Amino acid sequence: MASKRVYNFSAGPSMLPLECLEKAGSEITNFNNTGMSVMEMSHRSKVFTSILQETKAGLKGLMKIPDNYEILFLQGGATLQFAMVPMNLMSRTGKADYAITGNFSGLAYNEARKYGTCNTAADTKDRNHTYIPAQQELITDKDASYFYYCANNTIYGTEWKYIPETGDVPIVCDMSSNILSCPVDISKYGIIFAGAQKNMSPAGLTVVIIRKDLPGRQFDYTPVMLNYEVMIKKDSMHNTPPCYNIYMLGLVVKWIEQKGGLEAMEQLKKERSSLLYDFLDNSGLFKCPVEPDSRSGMNVVFSTGDNELDTRFVSEAEKAGFFNLKGHRSVGGMRASIYNAMPVEGVKKLVEFMKDFELKNK
């Protein structure tokens, strides 16, 4: 049934571990001898409640999430968090700091301006978002309601290698594209959120990790579904949550545990990305525009500098079984997204293919 599988370098939705898909497929009409699919279960049934609680417990263990944080399973993707964060936190002082290091932090900034004053703590568009600002370059305000940044910039291929120092100002971080790729000190954050469709689960689930003292300051007009306090109180069940995505996340969490946890994921991340960056730095044809110490371990951006050749590369790569290598339209060139589920083997084969392509096109 499975037979042919391709190497899928999509930026998201992206590859899921084959073992998880196969497990899901094997029980799609009858989960654990219940006689029904997880898709068909009442979200308030004992069996689904235990799936949700196991998934939460698994994620808590994997990420070493302290007890004063809550894990929420929400909907609407990171883009809805762009509004939900200020609709709950902005009233603290009426202003917030935003570090803009790419497309999505820019969108978050634009959205947050509906709800208060947004200060630009950094903006890397001066060098086309090819770098992450250093701590001493950040302009922070000790009276900010929160400090906001995006940990990994999917489009530009950059990744923060440090957690900003903001004093007492809570940090809000969009980790959509690098969550679960390495251990993280959760205690440094106020809120971490992530759309699930890159490293966690199919699209339609947003995971939020929130320090329990932060909610309770929403505006009067904040919808009940965008009220963190309500969602904590109802344990993500104010209404029907995206049950099947939560179940799939549970399978992925178990898969990561079996592979050795986040330390193992970090090791694999280094292995995959080094294969590509080492090749790129020694290539006479391909270049990576990102400054070396800012390079993402999840999204590797590169090009030949020749649009026509780039297009040919993407097309020939696809014929050879390497899919979705076209770069985002705002950057051009190519992008290889290499999340947890991408086998090292897939990256090795891609590098071989790139070497061949280079030889033929020097």
Next chain:
Amino acid sequence: MASKRVYNFSAGPSMLPLECLEKAGSEITNFNNTGMSVMEMSHRSKVFTSILQETKAGLKGLMKIPDNYEILFLQGGATLQFAMVPMNLMSRTGKADYAITGNFSGLAYNEARKYGTCNTAADTKDRNHTYIPAQQELITDKDASYFYYCANNTIYGTEWKYIPETGDVPIVCDMSSNILSCPVDISKYGIIFAGAQKNMSPAGLTVVIIRKDLPGRQFDYTPVMLNYEVMIKKDSMHNTPPCYNIYMLGLVVKWIEQKGGLEAMEQLKKERSSLLYDFLDNSGLFKCPVEPDSRSGMNVVFSTGDNELDTRFVSEAEKAGFFNLKGHRSVGGMRASIYNAMPVEGVKKLVEFMKDFELKNK
């Protein structure tokens, strides 16, 4: 693999057609020879775009949706629509009419009061929501921004058998629990929305059918994800939609087409619900509290009038393979939710079981 399946009378999430689950299972690691799961596809890829467009076209054909309406695939369930509707429409006149016929229309009313003046067009709590008000009982305001009602009350087992007459005031309708169960004259509505997890697809998808002239009046603070105008312009792809749920909906739409469309669904709805109501009206043990002309074809509420006996019934039914028959905590007793995917056979067997139970417990 599938083997044992039970009759699942859950109010939602609820049964899906077995054929759709089996089809999904057969291609879960490799859709249509693409070498990837639908869960893994870029939402902007050609293959996923065609899944989305086919699902839209299928739904448009099935429901005979006129060209001046748009179909949106959103997230957050009906509960997020409770806010999204007023955040986009309330500014027309600052007030709206709400017919409260159960739990969810009450919640919608409470949410909408954050955004304007809500008038009670009807409130059926005087007789514990056991009836639907007649047209002449509705108190409507010709200056209302919109008129709101919930077409089927899952908890109380009532269903509107007519479309309210509201003059030029657009009608907004929550059809979460009876959408796709019969043909509907879409042209009478301004907005129809439905959480997918009852008659359409797994939880995590909200289908909105909206007349194209209605959006564009959102408040300044309306989040971009809750702006119908943006969602129409981006064809539900402002960010990553719940792709797998859209794919599952496409399978369900095809299944309904093959069964004979919404006329066939209506016929089956009558057949299933008549089996239960006819039995209940002649039973010496079980009673249905709902007034005959207001009874739902989707959720059949009943009880013995004795809590202890009700509990025993639910427990013995489960042992016999009839699941999730416990009524909602606010009503008590039992509830059999009999959506499109429930085979008539399942209802026949349930009635047989109820007859037996009655004989043993008179």
